[in-house]
Amino acid sequence: MVEVAALVGDTARATMLAALMGGQSLTGSELAFLAHISRPTASEHLRKLVEARLIAVSSKRSFRYYRIASPLVATMLESIKTVAAIELPPRYRPRSARDDALRFARTCYDHIAGQAGLAIADALVANGCIVLGDDGGEVTEAGVRLLAGFGAELAPKSASRRIYCRPCLDWSERRYHIAGLVGAEICRRCLELGWFTRERETRALRLTAAGQAGLSQTFGVELRCEGEADPKSRPAPCATRAPTSG
Amino acid sequence: MVEVAALVGDTARATMLAALMGGQSLTGSELAFLAHISRPTASEHLRKLVEARLIAVSSKRSFRYYRIASPLVATMLESIKTVAAIELPPRYRPRSARDDALRFARTCYDHIAGQAGLAIADALVANGCIVLGDDGGEVTEAGVRLLAGFGAELAPKSASRRIYCRPCLDWSERRYHIAGLVGAEICRRCLELGWFTRERETRALRLTAAGQAGLSQTFGVELRCEGEADPKSRPAPCATRAPTSG
């Protein structure tokens, strides 16, 4: 317990973990750049994280790709971030175009967070498709039908595994969006359908025109797809530490 | 995020937090003793933990009683412990009478863990009273009736709050027991009925004869109440660091 918390309790390592919480695999050099440390230092940090099984690594060519080791680790990091966000509320929060993009829509390990994630969750709750509370979530019969039509694969593999919906507290809005198997499937399907596209080098998601229409039709969610018209949306040259956000 | 993890990532502070995860309030001196540090050092640690809102303090007479600040913090600590227990499995585990008592039944912040907690969870699952999975839990109609008869107050205060059952991975057995509102209510009612009694200075719970009968009758759980006949069950004089267990 101490060891795990101590590993997360270092700025450089926490920054790397936060970056990996985007759900994508990243190389050591990329992580070193994001954490503003040299490659040797990053290598040492990553070695420790791998040794503790917080992240996993797979080699392709001469690259080594790192990723969060398991959903359990992702849940833990979410949980730590939640406590950090709730318990230290009034902190100064500089706004930037980069942050605005993240606030609008981003991946949270394997599901969608930000205003888009909240809008989807709100719509599903309002339509009686799911129920979300502090300690868990549930998919109703109506929800099963709607999500099946949407194309999410919610097949309860084992008979006892009927539960797969989990609330995840959004750091920027302090409200719940959908995590767990249901959240992951919604995210997967949205990317598959091209409703969102991943931004390069960040966890932000961009809503496409198809996504705007699809979300409206399928979930009754009305979101503006704003990315293209806004000249400020180009990411800044990473002059400050990458936001360690979930 | 970094700050919170760093606070937990110190042995002395983690030991204190683990002790407070028993659900009871403790004084600074008690915590200093448990963590094997001097009172000044403990005072400093506790000041930081209070400042970060991980623990709360209330003064009575000239004493200051510390406790976990919120269920959110408790959940986070559980989560960290789960990752630590799962990802570093083969570690040497010395057996002792003290540990055996904890393994049998203990409080985990506000609910029951250990073999007793697992037995209750297993029985409720087997009877179709609840469903437990990796990402959440659910109380069935049968479960609501049984728990109501038992005396648990599961009143869904707000209409949207139908969900209140959460799985908690047991560190010693690697299986789920019941946390969340349902788990807290079961624990509260068991103590209220005198089925379990709290041990002094530890998180262990002792099963009473009434508890043995009641658990059998109410949940169909067969547990031996072994505390009184066993001469080794008296807690050792705390010669080693208190187990940082959840």
Next chain:
DNA sequence: ACGGCAGTTCGGCCGGCGCCGAACCGACCG
């Protein structure tokens, strides 16, 4: 064979923080 690039290992620097003893504060008691 050579150069380039990702990643690692090594040695050494240095700052932060955990720790304690001693002293101090405030509440309670006779």
Next chain:
DNA sequence: CGGTCGGTTCGGCGCCGGCCGAACTGCCGT
């Protein structure tokens, strides 16, 4: 009023660990 006891503040010590540059390995493409 002194005595005791829980708690905190202060000053100083010591060490762990994060950091980097330089050098080394190993995998590629040419």
